[in-house]
Amino acid sequence: RVAFAVRESGQGISKMRWLGVYFIGICLSSILISSTSAQSALGSCSVAKTCGECLVRSPECAWCKSENFAEVENFPRCDLKSNLLDRLCLEEDIVNPENEATTTGDSPLTEPDSGTPVDELVQVFPQAISLKLRPGKTETITMDILQAEDFPVDLYYLMDLSDSMKDDLVSLRTLGALLAAEMQNITSNFRLGYGAFVDKKVVPYVEITPARLLNPCGPSATCEPPFGFHNVLPLTEQTERFSQEVGVVKSSGNLDNPEGGLDALLQATVCSEQIGWRERARHMLLFSTDSPFHIAGDGKLGGIVMPNDGLCHTDSVSGLYTEATTQDYPSISQLSAMMEENRILPVFAIGKASATAQDPYVYYEQLKDFFHEAYAERLTQNSSNVVQIVKDVYASITSGVKLEDDADKEVIDVGYTSYCLGAAPQKGVSGCEGLRLGDKVQFALDITLKNTSCDGDKRTFSFKVGPTAFAENLEVTIEALCDCDCSDNTIVSPDYCSNGNGSLVCGACTCFEGRSGRLCECDRDEAEGVDEACVAPDSEEKLECSGRGTCVCGRCECDYRANTREEISGPYCECDNFSCERYKGEICGGPTRGQCVCNETSWRSECVCNEGYINSNCNCSLSTDTCIAPNGRLCNDEGDCECGACTCRNPEKFSGATCQLCKDCPSECEINEPCVQCKAFGTGPYDDKQCDACPHPIVVVEELSDREGSETCVFTDDDDCSVYFTHEILPNGTYYIEVKEEKECPGTPEILWIILGIILGIIFVGLALLLIWRLLALIHDRNEFDRFEKERTTVQWEAGENPIYRPSTTVFKNPTYGK
Template sequence: MRRGLLNALLAVFVFVSLSVVSIAQNQAAEKEDKKAFSCHSLPRENYTCAACIQFHDSCAWCSRVGFEDENQHPRCDSVERLRLHGCGDEHIENPQTSKQITRDEPLANEGTEKSDAVQLKPQEIRVNIRPKAKVKFDVTYRQAVDYPVDLYYLMDLSNSMSDDKKKLSELGDSLAARMRQITKNFRLGFGSFIDKTVMPFVDPDPEMQTCCLRPEKMTCQLRCAAPYGFKNQMSLTTNTERFSEEVDNAKISTNKDSPEGGFDAIMQVLSCNEVIGWRERARKMVVFSTDAGFHYAGDGRLAGLVEPNDGECHLDDQGYYNQSLDQDYPSFAQLHQKIRERKANLIFAVAKKSLHLYEQLRDALPDVSSSVSVLADDSSNIVELIEDEYRKISQKIIMVDNANATQGLKLSYRSKCLGTRMEDTKVCDSIRVGDEVTFEVTLEAAHCVDQRDFALKIGPTGLDETFTINVHVMCDCDCAKKDIVRNSSNCNYKGDLVCGICACSGANVGKMCECDALGQSAAALDAKCKRTNESPICEGRGVCNCGKCECNARENPFEKFSGTFCECDNFNCPQHDLKICAGHGTCDCGQCTCNAGWTGRACDCTESVDSCLSANGKVCNGHGDCICGRCRCRLEGEDSRYSGPKCEICPTCPTKCVEYQPCVMCQQFETGPYNKAKCAECPFKVIPVKELPISNDTQECHFVDDNDGCTFYFRYHYNEKMDNMTVWVHEEKKECPGPVPVLPIVLGVTGGIILLGVILLLLWKLLTFLHDRAEYAKFEKERAEAKWNTEENPIFKQATTTFQNPAFGKKQQ
């Protein structure tokens, strides 16, 4: 028990800690976001105090004259940066968002019919808000006890509903009694509808219009009332005993097609506020009972009714809808608007066959308290149906408002409902009498419009109670309303000084109205200072003066901006060894202009080839190109075999020994692959010597003459610079192999073969001896273990043998 309590306390502590940390992080993120916003990036084409405070809710404006001229700092920036650059608080325009509750009556239950319940708290608030700012406040709802309910029963009285009318008349008192159990402050009304009395909705024959039974003979055996569009049978009243009487007295009628004119009836019930008797502070309920579908806008054209429904009340003295034959049916949008305007709640009690149709209708009416239920064939379940659907509607709270995007205002909602977790929602369910639900409402001003003051209404659907938000959007600066200097000298007497800057008059534009635009606007002049439509003015590196860019100065006097749009500079070029253009050129609009003798993107390449000369005096050994002081060996042809710093390495190239060998063989020994003509073309003449010279600059070679198999030696000296060579060959020294000893080789091979044969024969003899010995031992063992009668040899076999024919002597079938 104690451990469980400790775990619960620990869980609560962790939850609270995480919540606090999350809130702190969100607040810190919001502050950081405001702090990091670049207010000074306000576009110059709309550089005013009003535009500054509308740019972001963290932006402020300095209205002091000459502020920008003194420190080259923009007037639109954060308050901290403006103060840092010398703008006093008396010159800073920074309107603050604020809120004030102006009416906050406590929540109260319904006591008597005359008293008003209070279900929303507070009731009114005043908000001053800047564009791009947000304001949060709480709205609490509590469902009051015995809250007034006005229920109007709207019934289809076509012939197919005759059983339902009879049952409803019987259950009228039960309905009133059941609703009084829910609330003591209850009123009840009754109305009926058929359809428009014109073809193709109703039979044009007057005789057939009053005939509710059509047998095979053309004589009517059952008469009914003439059809009508809608009739208010009983306005809302506390005398609920009249309900059964009025339902009983209502006459059944008939029409031609299946859909009915229910939309006309709903529109009149909601529009005729005084006739029906709707109370302002009451939950308005309309029970719509039918077994068929409905006509809607456009269907009236089938009868030539092209005038749209005007959504107004048109009931005569007897309660009939008198514009049924003049106007079309209402549209879904008109119906939705009227339901929201009247704050009504609809219960569609329909036959099972029409259930899906009315579910679609319910879904087509967003932000409206409505429900759909199946009505029994004779409406016997109407009392339970109304009670259940009323509880569903009354226990579901949907907060709605009249804010829209065109006003630049946006409302969002969060609530815990009856739980512990805050969620983004404006709907709470299962709210019973006495339950309190708090919604956290966030008001955001997205942008400014011409209108500055708004009255927003927030409240639950189906109720007239609303919470009013009187909103004033602060889109203007106080300095623009006062301290205006007309035709100021600071503006060259060509404009007014407003909030520290010039508002030029006539065709004059510019910072001090110094430019005569000749009919061009300031925006048009600024456009001349843009390289592209998306580019900033003067690339953000200068100011536009009368359509021409004046580039800003740099702290380093050697660094400068240049170009028509200040797009160039002399310090943003490629570097080498931390030097711009390697110190061998000048920076010109992002590109290096190299001095004589230097090249490359960063002027880091010398044009001299001294560092690329190889030992033979050739550039890159004749097998590459000198680029930027380094050899780059060629990758095509014979040159592709060379590599190394100076393209002097060739692993696959033949050596001089191989190259000179044919010439040495033909000249000295008259052997080899060369004939006399080819030998005469050799680039050198061999020098026969008795001893080959030995030095560091000579190379020794040797080869084998295929004619006699002897090895010969020679040395050569090659001077690449002089392009000459000297070859010495040893005239006496050669190494020849001795004669082959044929007889010893033959005798040795023969002796080896004989010796191998003797060894194999001895090995076979040894294996045979071992096998025979093992077999004899096995025989001796079997003989020693044998047991038989000594009088008869077990291996003896008689000389005569008897055989029996297996088929002989068998009985034939």
Template sequence: MLLDMDQCLLFVLLLMMGRNGLCQQGQVCSKSVINSCGDCIRSGPYCVWCKQLNFTKAGEQEAARCDTQAQLIERGCKRDEIISPKNNLSIVQEHPLSVSFNQQEPVQLTPQKISLKLRPGLSTTFSVSFKRVQGYPVDLYYLMDLSYSMKDDLENIKELGKDLFAALNSITGHAQIGFGAFVDKTALPYTNTNEKKLQKPCDENQQCQAAFGYRHVLSMTPREDEFKKKVTEQFISGNLDSPEGSLDAMMQAAVCGNKIGWRNSSTRLIVLTTDAGFHMAGDGKLAGILEPNDEYCHMENNLYTKSIEMDYPSVGQLAMQLEKNNIQPIFAVTKNVETVYKELSKMIPKSEVGVLSSDSKNVVHLIESAYNRLSSKVTVTHDNLPDNVRVVYTPQCKHAGLPAENEGVCDNVKAGQEISFNVTVTAYSCMTDKSFTIRPLGIKDTLTVTLSTNCECECEDPQDKSHPHCKGKGKVSCGICSCSEGFVGQFCECSIGDRDERSLQASCQRHNDTECEGRGDCVCGRCQCHTTESGNSYHGDFCECDDEHCEKFQNKLCGGNGKCNCGTCKCNPGYEGSACQCKVSEEGCRTLNNTVCYGRGTCKCNRCECKEGYQRPQCKICLGCSDPCQTKLNCIECLGFDSGPFKKNCSVACSQSIYHEMVDQFTIPTRQCQQKDTKGCWIKFKLDQLVGEDNYRAEILKQRDCPEPPSVTAIIGGSIASVAFIGILLLMLIKLLIYMKDLKEFRKFENEKKKSKWAEADNPLFQNATTTVTNPTFTGE
């Protein structure tokens, strides 16, 4: 019976899935140079070794013993003769999760220590559980901008101490509050350096304190009256420019733990209140401050002493120290700088932004809301991950994101609710006793993972050094012969010194060239390489390699930072380059936003190698690239106004390369574009290029300028009038042509008439009438 058309299509589809889908998911062993079982195991996660005696055919290389398990079984290797090391996982320390907080150290993450022994390339997965302890202590450090514009806010904060403690006590019974203040560096152009202005930067009739960068006012205390007293003693100060030194203050509050009074077991919060933006790394050059921030504590008498000696910290430096010290910032800012601090929050893990009212009266409610958002979001990540190791997190919770390599996230987690994460670890190279830590952001608890690899074979070979399989001249090692001294060959069948036949000698020639490249002797069909003048050995199947002819740097082989292997430098850890001439570093490739070459190149030898079109030193500018205002027009149109050629697949075509928002007006000046869309309307938008080649953030004006639609009545009336006018015009033209033609014929007739001569004689054909009849009634009139 013939198949109908639908059945035929289904059969073809299943056939394609079987050929392409199933085969691609099969295990593959990518073999390179295999001389032993250990070489095989290190070649890939699916490579296994057959130790079965006489498994290889006559003349076949022993490397044929290395393949996937399915292939070896198919070729006749017994299952119990296959060597395939497995992953081993052991839990070293696993204290149970704490139910509630007590004076002892609570446990919020379990297990605490795990030991892994992995085969390179083969993943293993284990589970990590987390439960936020109810009543866990909270340390809140209130860091306030005391520039003149915050005068009204300071007066209100002096009265909010009671409300702040009440809010924290509703969260935990173990709350502490500290207080600090900041303005900006006391140097031009940030602050007026006139001596009088430094002592009193405000108006004469205004009570204020001397200019300062950052001052620590109150260490962590559970006493409400002490907090109120210290805050009441504070007065406003002043400076010149609008951005403030908030990053300086946050850095010192993070690294000066002993002075601030952070407890070891607590949730640490910094509440930053301000109405202005912030200076960051590089801005110090305006005042001639060139020394980078060293991320150390420099506090004497509660004042930051390096304010005018060190530059502001970068956002990356601050984010790293906040994460290292388990501090979660809450940015309580006014509406005018909300956008700026939301962008900052994206670069600082576990941070929140809230909008202050004009007089900061809502700060208590803002802190409560931000704390609830921070505490309900659990983010698990890792530190000090060894090279060639990959970790992927899969959250096991109701509100979870997709599996991610760098971190796992569970949201809307309540206090006392237990959640878990599946952690998948893969090592891609051999290593011994490496370790890294897994921890929730903002939480002290950690899991230490000790990692080593299983790169060798345990074949349980017989100890007989005169095994019959090796002609009694060697022992068996994982199925192949390890010959005694003086014997060589696959089965130790050749004695050193015996001359082989010409066929054996031919196997020692590469491309019919000199035997063993002239650097060794052919013994039993294999090359035994000579030593070089320096005493090292040539090596390789044909003695083609030596370890003395590699690139030099500063007259040193491999720069003195590596070893030469067959003409190629193998660099020591921490060095790279063709001659190991460079230290592994990305410092010269780091950009102001703490990326490497803006994601448009790779860092080699501490220099950016940019992708086509992008220019050094940091791949920021592209020469010859298309104008993004034009190339992104279709995406802007579909994202902003749901129209244009990408309308049907806008999310697929555009959402990965453009992050957009609709605005009423532009704020920060940048690259502004004005383009005409498919409907003839003018669209105005602003583009900021983010990290990567094709990655933009767009601000799109909500309104677009479109031409007014034409009047239908005018068009119809105009059309009818035009048709009538053209018709009349055509009729007149036809009438004119006919008149011209008649006039021409008439004139021709007139001319012919003038030329004619009439004959005066009678017509000879004419004859008179023969009969004449008279009408009697005719009167002649």
């Protein structure tokens, strides 16, 4: 197999480690399914009659080209290689070609900062591989991808010049220089171009009166005449010309809301020479509009019925689309295919429509899903975020790698496993995210050629696989191994083929017309219809040899099975030893119950049961060992033992495997209590005779074992002691009981401690009652005091004089005082 080493030390070791895990997983999977695939392969191999047919049947099939091989036994020449060797076919006589892989293009990847010219950059390794594959046999190859830094970028700005975009046009005149400067920061090898579109110059898309054709905006404004597509500025490294060209462009106008954007997109895609797309560069096409688009078929409204031919019709001198009025709009699938073929990445930058129109963004959000890779972004009111959109999209496309192939899925199947920067292998994933320029990732490709590759005369196939945005890819050429090399050494009319009645090809006879048989020994032509001599008399399908053998000279030769223990037999191959009825997935219940043999009277496969088993699939055992209940009785005396299983007579009351479970009956614990008492402790209701009749062994142990399937029981005996025991049914069917040696009995109480406890209890209760009384009294007093304080603060006092009050002294005034 082909494996290409990763050359980076740290990342390479991790990748190789995961690659090793991947191949180990493949080997383990192959081992696990080898038995199944071998059996299915042999059933397909044995019917092949030629070496070429043998190779196509299954990748496990091999062909023995020895002339003497068929004379040993009537074994098929096409078989598993191991079977051919076991049947004495020599190694050198076995035709079993293996897959081959040869690297025919192995230029190493360009390392970062190597200064390699653009035309010599290598981002894909290897570049070409030649494979020789057997149909159905998978070949795994690896592929390295490294995104080169400073890789060239071509950006073509395609703008809607209808009058509703005039504000965006004014803004674009100032943004051109900024856009060029930002892209120069990303890559020094940058080219910028500009194109514009309106719609087809026919009714009902534009008004065709002479005045309106010259100025579609009317007398109140000045506009450019309408046009389908105009390549204003081809891609150029002189990015300053972008602002100059946009500065002299004026908006135009049309009648209906949808524009002719698909026409412009197709011309900008297929006109590589006029636009200036470079072969080795990333191609970005920024499409700016605020309106929906016309689609294929809309041209009929304007009398245009000729379908779009998908070719370039942009004049090299004027830059105008010349077939706008004669060809219909392209279909979306047509445009998508052209963009994928030319590696164009469309970016739909959509502005807002007027308040009365539907938001056009919803159309382009759905449109991008029809392209192999596309983006849809919203523009601000005046397209001022165009630069940011371009930066974000470029960062997005360079942060990931996604592989695509153009293999014919009817013939070739390609599976992917990714190894992304040392991460675990991801089977079925063909891409990696979170990358930076200069990062290297690896992919494993599982390539399988289908059997349909050998149906025709074509034996060579090819396909390409690579990242969607790259011009580089891996070219895989496949030669289908549908024929054997020994076929070139055909011997015509040898004596080996019944004295010249056929040709000897790879050790087998290919009979002439009118002859048949392994050695062309029969004078009948087995190609003409069905040989009635090989059809069973009672066959409704009228198949030769019951469809499981080959009719040779009127006699059936039955096919062989991958499992040598399986045989097909009978005069018409109608019998075998592997098609009998099954029980629990095994033929006749397995070798311990019976064997599948062929009844030579009826020539039908049937089971012959071993002693102790009956029925057509030997599912019924005559033994009653599995019907013994825990109490030693057959089905607990409540059922019948049929085919080793109990059928309870009263299923509403009794259930369980041996009818041992009873809803209204004592439990197993209750049933075994008397035996446990008498056997373990010599107590209980049973006398000696009854104790001796206990059916199950009882073992006294220090500690009960906690085994799965055992049930723990406990009961109280006459001494008020707790007795613990377990019961279970052992794998051999024995009912087993374990009893704990020591009972758990309550101890004898001491009177002093009881009296002391009572006294202390009375004291504690008295103290508790006293504390409760004191607490209640305190609460009551506090409530009374609070009520008194409240009444005192709310009382109102009135001032007044007592009418009967007289002072105790009399005041006299001296009339002569002061004179």
